[in-house]
């Protein structure tokens with residue numbers, strides 16, 4: 001009897017230890033697919049194309065994680081989440097990583113059991129209005145009705161800014177992205193406020209006459225957007241963090257999907273380390289030495305992804321601005337792979 005009790009106790013201990021150890025990397029490898037939290041459809045960042053395939057800057061980050069971990073960028077699944085649902089989905093393990101226009105804030109990094117793993121788009125909150133409103137500056141918005149989505153940082157930022165600028169407004173708030181868009185398009189509010197990237201995307205992809213609308217010049221906050229992982233799995237945090245760094249470094253080093261094979265012969269030690277010609281970086285992450293090569297070959301570097309999805313090669317035509325490399329006047333500063 002005693003032996004049985006001890007055996008059961010030992011079993012419980014082992015089972016407990018295993019649960020605690022069940023790493024996201026193991027789970028992903030076993031499943032053969034990375035589950036990424038995306039928006040419900042936000043052109044340029046994460047949305048299905050005409051063929052139903054998910055694409056965008058954030059989807060490319062998800063694909064890059066799949067390429068790094070599984071050697072195949074197509075081994076991912078987009079899990080569409082509205083603003084409110086996204087953190088619970090990450091906390092509960094429904095997704096492995098949140099890759100969806102999410103602002104890194106101190107509160108989110110500390111109070112939700114999650115952690116930001118880097119910044120893949122430097123943004124700021126702005127205002128979209130119908131030209132008919134005849135407003136040229138956000139300061140003229142006193143008395144306006146303002147559409148926004150529940151569960152975004154935009155709600156609080158709007159309140160802070162309005163108080164500081166003595167602007168009175170009536171919030172019109174919805175859970176679902178399409179509800180906010182439709183309300184705005186139907187003139188149920190004067191202004192749509194969210195991240196400027198979001199406004200550019202909405203204007204081009206959701207409104208029937210984009211030229212009837214304009215984004216006001218004021219940017220009222222910093223919205224550093226980036227991927228999030230669960231707390232307590234440092235290896236997975238590193239994988240997501242360094243996948244993003246690989247994309248950024250690849251651009252700085254001039255590595256593209258087109259030239260990466262040729263670059264395997266490069267004599268630059270930074271290129272050799274990133275591409276696994278000099279081994280070490282892959283092993284440090286618990287991945288194949290070809291982790292970054294696979295990202296660059298299959299997805300491209302950060303700049304390629306930016307131009308294709310949100311930049312000059314896309315309908316959004318967003319300028320690199322803050323999202324240019326540090327040596328070209330922007331904030332992207334790839335951390336050294338060594």
Ligand SMILES: N[C@@H](CCC(=O)N[C@@H](CS)C(=O)NCC(=O)O)C(=O)O
Pocket residue numbers: 038039040041042081082083101102103149151152153154176177194195198223225
């Ligand atoms: N960056 C802000 C806002 C992000 C956000 O969720 N924006 C909304 C409004 S544009 C959105 O992307 N909605 C898409 C959806 O719910 O599918 C945040 O992290 O709170």
